[in-house]
Amino acid sequence: MKLQPLILLTVIPILFAAPPPRVTDKDLARFERLVTPRGRPDLGAVESYEKAQARNQATTKRMVDFLNSASQPTLISQTDSPAPSQDEIEDPLEGLFEPEPDTLLISCSKGIYLDGESYEIDYLGEVKIQGKGLTMTCDKQLKALFYPPKKEEAAGKLPTEQAEKDPLAKFGGFGDLKQFTASGNVRVNGKTEDGQIVYMGGDNALYEMSKESDLENSTITFRGKKIGFMMGDVTNKSKIGTSYAMTSVSNNAWIKAVVRGKMLFVEWSPTGWLTKVGFPPQASEKK
Amino acid sequence: MKLPLLMLIFFLPSCQKEEKRARPPIQKEANTEDPNEKQKQSLLNVPAGAVIEDLVLPYYNDDKKKVSLLTIKEVTVADDLRSDKTILKGENLKVWLFDDEGAVRSTTVISSADYLVNKEQLVAKSEVLMIGSNGKFAAKSKGGVFSLTSGQAILLGPATAQFKIPQKKDIEAP
The missing domain is CATH 2.60.450.10 (Lipopolysaccharide (LPS) transport protein A like domain)
Structure with a gap:
């Protein structure tokens, strides 16, 4: 008796019943592509932050000497009263200090320090910056650094003869704003173009503005203990999009946010973070 | 014994002179004022x-x-x-x-x-x-x-x- 036809008859149903393979080569290739570690774009967070710190230390001594001679030695050390709100300040020059689209408005409780030797301005005490859709606060000190003024601009304002006669002809000014360094409970709040809340917080921060002709960038770097970052509102259950919040558990964490036009790019130190992700509520199934 | 006495008599006046010489520089210091300080004072006159x-x-x-x-x-x-x-x-x-x-x-x-x-x-x-x-x-x-x-x-x-x-x-x- 020939058994071969019988074996074929038993195998054919098995072949029909076998499910198609669940993971294809294409799926495996996609998985490999997704899990392969990618080269991290280096935004230079640590380098620029440390450079700013070193510059600040160098100029602090001169400011302290001056404050002592001006009988204001406690401006840096003494505890401070809450920051004044804009409404409390009488303004005889109405309109000059109103927020405008192309301005940054800074209010501080203790004072503003300027030095002819450097292109820097120090804001002491509780400081609040408003502008460009962001609000930044800190409760210790804010230091603004400027680019040196352009020589050709200064020289080209007046004719040579007039410039020689006029002792104030060489108007230099402060140049364009280069960076802020903020210390003491720094908080940055803002909103993205699609209305998502953006929050960053930490002990120290560096806010830099690039000086490129065709693109205006700004970057915010936080470094140190207890850094926080939130995109969207993870506490809001009725939110539409995905939100997430991060807090650092490392003492040497850093986070850097780059604003390019209306886009926001964020990079953070590789380890030492607790992350909470909030997903939007699932749409109710159609009956 | 006479020699030390003689030496003492010889040196004493010179020591007194030293004391006298020591005073004038102090007075001189008081007189030499910074010209900037002098200008400031003149502003207050x-x-x-x-x-x-x-x-x-x-x-x-x-x-x-x-x-x-x-x-x-x-x-x-x-x-x-x-x-x-x-x-x-x-x-x-x-x-x-x-x-x-x-x-x-x-x-x-x-x-x-x-x-x-x-x-x-x-x-x-x-x-x-x-x-x-x-x-x-x-x-x-x-x-x-x-x-x-x-x-x-x-x-x-x-x-x-x-x-x-x-x-x-x-x-x-x-």
Whole structure:
């Protein structure tokens, strides 16, 4: 008796019943592509932050000497009263200090320090910056650094003869704003173009503005203990999009946010973070 | 025994001379005053209550570059009873601060302030308005202290400042 036809008859149903393979080569290739570690774009967070710190230390001594001679030695050390709100300040020059689209408005409780030797301005005490859709606060000190003024601009304002006669002809000014360094409970709040809340917080921060002709960038770097970052509102259950919040558990964490036009790019130190992700509520199934 | 006595008699007058010689340098030190201090004192050789109009005080550094320029529309000489020193009470003041290359960095308008001659400092207890010379910076406060010799200033809080910054330009995502 020939058994071969019988074996074929038993195998054919098995072949029909076998499910198609669940993971294809294409799926495996996609998985490999997704899990392969990618080269991290280096935004230079640590380098620029440390450079700013070193510059600040160098100029602090001169400011302290001056404050002592001006009988204001406690401006840096003494505890401070809450920051004044804009409404409390009488303004005889109405309109000059109103927020405008192309301005940054800074209010501080203790004072503003300027030095002819450097292109820097120090804001002491509780400081609040408003502008460009962001609000930044800190409760210790804010230091603004400027680019040196352009020589050709200064020289080209007046004719040579007039410039020689006029002792104030060489108007230099402060140049364009280069960076802020903020210390003491720094908080940055803002909103993205699609209305998502953006929050960053930490002990120290560096806010830099690039000086490129065709693109205006700004970057915010936080470094140190207890850094926080939130995109969207993870506490809001009725939110539409995905939100997430991060807090650092490392003492040497850093986070850097780059604003390019209306886009926001964020990079953070590789380890030492607790992350909470909030997903939007699932749409109710159609009956 | 005679020899030491003789030596003592010989040396004693010379020691006394040394003492006498030691005094004049002290007197000389008192006489040699810093010319700048002398100029400051000469400014104060006017009685309290005197009024000076349109006072201009330029300050230069060691390299003869401008550090600051103070103009006061009206100055009244007054005695400060607390410190027993003469101060100049100014009204309608302007302070120009220069950078290290002698270019004007900021102009400050003050309605009234005290000029401390010895310290060469201007102490304002009224509204202070500072404008950056390129028009991109402005600050105001309720008072301030200006060191005219070093070009340093502190605007006392609460203070507000404003910067003009370039507009952002939109770009596409990379």
